[in-house]
Amino acid sequence: MRQTIIRSWLLIGSVATTFGAAAASTATHDDHGMLGFSAANAAAQRSLEQRFDAQLDPADLRAWLKQMSSEPNQVGSPHDKANAEFMLAKFREWGWDAHIETFDVLYPTPKKVALELLGPKPYMALLNEPEVAGDATSAIRDGALPPYNIYGGDGDVSATLVYANYGMPDDYKELARRGIDVRGKIVLTRYGGGWRGLKPKLAQQHGAIGCLIYSDPHEDGYAQGDVYPKGGWRPAQGVQRGSVADMQVYPGDPLTPGIGSTPGAKRLALKDATTLLKIPVLPISYGDATPLLQSLTGPVAPQGWRGALPLTYHIGPSTAKVHMTVASDWGQKPVYDVIAVMKGSTAPDQWIVRGNHHDGWVFGAWDPLAGNIALMAEAKAIGGLVKQGWRPQRTLVYASWDGEEPGLLGSTEWAETHAAELQQKAVLYLNSDTNGRGILGAGGSHSLQHLVNEVADGVIDPETHVSVRERLRAHMRVEAAGGASPEAKMDAKLAAEGGDLPIEALGSGSDFSAFLEHLGIASLDLGFGGEDDNAGIYHSRYDSFDHYIRFGDPTFVYGTTLAKVAGHIVLRSADADVLPMRFGDFSQQLDRYVDELHKLVDATRKATAEQHELLDSHAFELDADPQHAIAPPARESDVPSIDLTALDAASRKLDRSAQAFEAAYAGRAQTSFNLSSAQKRDVNRRMAAMEQALGDPDGLPGRAWFKHMIYAPGMLTGYDVKTVPGVREAIEGRRWDELARYTQVTADVIDRYRAQLDQLTAALKK
């Protein structure tokens, strides 16, 4: 589901820990250091990793990708089930204890979609992606669905059209300043600027009766590069499908929030499912959007609203009406999660969970199969190691999820079904999704930051022949040179110092959400990208094998490189004497987030004062062109006195506890982790449970499913993370009472985390 966004990850970049940097320098100088391993065990582990790597074969990945992307494989398609069964057989062949776990989920499919422009220059939208020369699967229609946005409402509406840019909150402010109301109208938005599902949701909130989302060539077409098949970018009739469920409230089956959609589960009535839209929505191509944009009159769109089509973008409304129809079959469909287990030898009740989804929107070669084949390669290699006599200390659970595209269905329902067992047993969840050529993107729980760095330091980039970590370091430094954000500059500074590279905080958009944000299991998400043209065919029928081997990873060497990075993390997590987690890294990262919140408060206060001064002096009215008047912006509420001291105090106290933990851990490491088995069990159990302490049972405001108080997808960003979300979103939304409440809730969570950490430290020192 997730689009490869390596560049924005790194630009938005989370901030690394100096703590981590210092310690990593040590690791760099001491090649034998391996977090959580005694020296002897580290040497054995390196040997194991070499044997693991030797079994990875790009030819396997190519063959699996070709087969699995040969037919449409969305939820409910025959090939989706066939792929699950293919993997089941493979996992079993490789020695895994595998099964398919099935959930029946709400999965609407379109019976009729139509879109036409009425009036003097009528246009009937094609809503269809034609066959493309040299793309073998592009002609296949059997089993494929037309482009649609799943979980949009049904409707048959006719209304005038308004162009609302990205359809984000700021865009509605601009419309209001121009006196343009979308009530009773159809809103035309373009992809970008925020998550897809927010566009129709906000349109609906503002009173629109329909919503269209198109791919402008500015972000996703010829303005980025040559279009398919000459280049990899989106052609004129290419459409980005995708879910518009309100996943910021809860992902998974819309009818079973918080519980597994097992046969006997209590399901909501359709009308009570709060994540479902009421208005119809359709994704369209820029070919289909062009006549609609040409039909608009009214003011010329502001500079930042204009795309790359050869026309003057107007806001509207149109004089002619647009007629759109969406009628769906609102039945259930099965999702097939393939679950493969390799039981641990000494700690079978500690699970390392590794997942990637297998359902696509059509053929899904890039998204998700390019990541899924890396996971398969890991499973095959691990099977090979087992056949050589090795067994993991901890249990490995490899999962290929179904139904990620419509709303993280397979992973969420599985996690909800097995919630109690997972919270007891899961040590970490390691996710991947689409994969391409280029630079490692790594996000996740910051207690795992050093593990990621150590592993990335030991895997060689197939094209530059330095470690993938050194390549990422160079990338962060070059990207931040010149005009980058303060955060990116700080990342680059840390990168230049030679220590650990920061990993990104996770929002949503892939299958880690339920594990990290609902269950509180430390999670990671990995993928390579930045040197490919994935954006151009994202969620279209051109996301194909033929596209991937031209514009993706033609020789599958980045597929095997992803398998190495993910596999080494899995193997080290499985075999470490003491789990490879550094809570000091988390504590340092939290300090930075708290610092960001103070800066956000200051900036909000300053911007509010500036706006009020401009309003009070009538500067907006005087500056405005009387012939094309734009009203002043609505007056922002005053910023009251804001007290973040509870958060400051909690993070300061955590710093001290984290330092004590790291000292104790380092002390144990120097004595080769000479703990008794019972002690190790106790320490590891406590470590695995740490992340759960960051959850609050009542969850975030208005979305109790999201328990994690440090990482969440933004309510108004969708996939992109908001860190310390209870506090940050209250400031951004100017909800001052909520801010006070969640400052305390978050501080309490951090205090509980600290208390657990102190107990862990004590257990380590015993």
Add this chain to the structure above:
Amino acid sequence: MRQTIIRSWLLIGSVATTFGAAAASTATHDDHGMLGFSAANAAAQRSLEQRFDAQLDPADLRAWLKQMSSEPNQVGSPHDKANAEFMLAKFREWGWDAHIETFDVLYPTPKKVALELLGPKPYMALLNEPEVAGDATSAIRDGALPPYNIYGGDGDVSATLVYANYGMPDDYKELARRGIDVRGKIVLTRYGGGWRGLKPKLAQQHGAIGCLIYSDPHEDGYAQGDVYPKGGWRPAQGVQRGSVADMQVYPGDPLTPGIGSTPGAKRLALKDATTLLKIPVLPISYGDATPLLQSLTGPVAPQGWRGALPLTYHIGPSTAKVHMTVASDWGQKPVYDVIAVMKGSTAPDQWIVRGNHHDGWVFGAWDPLAGNIALMAEAKAIGGLVKQGWRPQRTLVYASWDGEEPGLLGSTEWAETHAAELQQKAVLYLNSDTNGRGILGAGGSHSLQHLVNEVADGVIDPETHVSVRERLRAHMRVEAAGGASPEAKMDAKLAAEGGDLPIEALGSGSDFSAFLEHLGIASLDLGFGGEDDNAGIYHSRYDSFDHYIRFGDPTFVYGTTLAKVAGHIVLRSADADVLPMRFGDFSQQLDRYVDELHKLVDATRKATAEQHELLDSHAFELDADPQHAIAPPARESDVPSIDLTALDAASRKLDRSAQAFEAAYAGRAQTSFNLSSAQKRDVNRRMAAMEQALGDPDGLPGRAWFKHMIYAPGMLTGYDVKTVPGVREAIEGRRWDELARYTQVTADVIDRYRAQLDQLTAALKK
């Protein structure tokens, strides 16, 4: 010639003086304050201004514009001469002592221009602007020249094509990193990013054999607004003509640098005129550019290089060749300056010079006639005042220049011819050029900043009915809200404080250059804009009366408003007891420039260190996509120890002298300027000569014509100013020896200025 660039003026904005701000607050509170006038004389002057204003009639402006733009009026055209004779008659009718002063100048005109794309998809460029419905003059061909870039070389060349974005120095660095050489090729550039003439100059320096410049719709076409005739923006076949003489070295007749091109003047041979290009260059429309851009192969152009045409921009080279031909008649043509004099009663040897040009590229309704008709309205109103019995104390010289478009010919030749007399007599030069609806743009010598503010405070904006100063204040505040430059933020801060608004430093692009930068006469440049679509027809045949009355200033109220602002400045300068100049404002502004230079040195040092670190760590190589490799940038030279203390000391000493002057001036103002006539004459003579002290006889490096050491057009920006240019451009160009030399030269100039100021202060206190 100058394009209306109000928004960028204000964004780049010079920084105001706190000194000025404080004093202006006083003026605001005391309505009777008028700089340089006793209270009694101020009251009389206000009454005079009201009588002046009453004689301004928008109907006059409309009639003059319609007549003067009815036929092509470029240099050498019959209508250009007719316009001069028309004005001569009018000035005389209005009671002025007027004559036409003629200079014969090098003025090449095209005999043949042609452009074709060869190869498998041949295309013959139209190079022609078709008739447009509703534009009465667009069909007139008699007397018009084809679109061309005057002072480009002749040539008939065939070569492959390379796209070089704006054709500026940074663009060539990007080409070099991609291994693309323009030697022996034709370079395709787009307008924007720097002055037109630099594009072929840099192409020639890099070895190209031809250069094309096109208007991309991103900057100048449908991406900005509806195109003509639906809206005001450039249609597909619209072409921006313009000069490509190397005016940063010297403007005026290329054959008579530094002297008037009078009949007996010694003229250079064509081959020795250093401001002439050697290679052919042609301006083309985006209609004609499209097939050329489509012919390009090679790498996809970097993000910032891509325009708004519906294609993927590649760098090239093209596989097919382009054939271009330019053949010109290199003869001389007369330019007709209309000079009208109203002799002063008590100080006839002090001149207030007011100018605007009258030649256009085709019909020139916007550029320059919209400004020229304001000047005519002023002259008519002044004539009316004279008929009522008033006479100015000082002499007024109203000038309508010819030949501005090819290279500031008429003003430069006149200024060079009368250099000695002007340096003795001219108090200030007040320029305007094109004019439109909107916000006042004001630039000039900072000793005149307070005068501009006082006058702008007393002229009412015709659409918002507040003073044009308050409207500009609102504009500066709103524009700087959000993400503006530190300079714009500082401007907005000063604007918010309620005092004087900063005026912009002047670069070039209009007729003030010779007066300010060659002769050292304090100068101003004024115009309204920002709410019109001038950009869309700039230097095209659609710059017409019909366009102006739809998209310019339909009721000509901004024309009369410009006449009020300019007229009041002229009248106050003519009648002040003591000249309305504040050298304290200049001194404060200079402090800011010196501060900027220190910051520039620091930033250069930091950027250099960063680049060297990235190069030394091979970050560029490691980050680059091996499949589309981009070489690291060339290593910048080390930044040595830099010593600006001479400049610091000179500006600090000037601060003290300026404070003493302002105190002495204020003291005299409090006693109603009770000086003897001889004292007044002495003081005013000294004041008028102050600006000349900012000149150095040897001028700027490599361009001795430019004497002013504080204001100059940038060698690599063209029209845009570089303040303290000897120092700033040496830093930017990393010419460290030159930097040391010009730090001293500039400090010496400031010291001489200070010494003159001290003498002036002493004269005031006598």
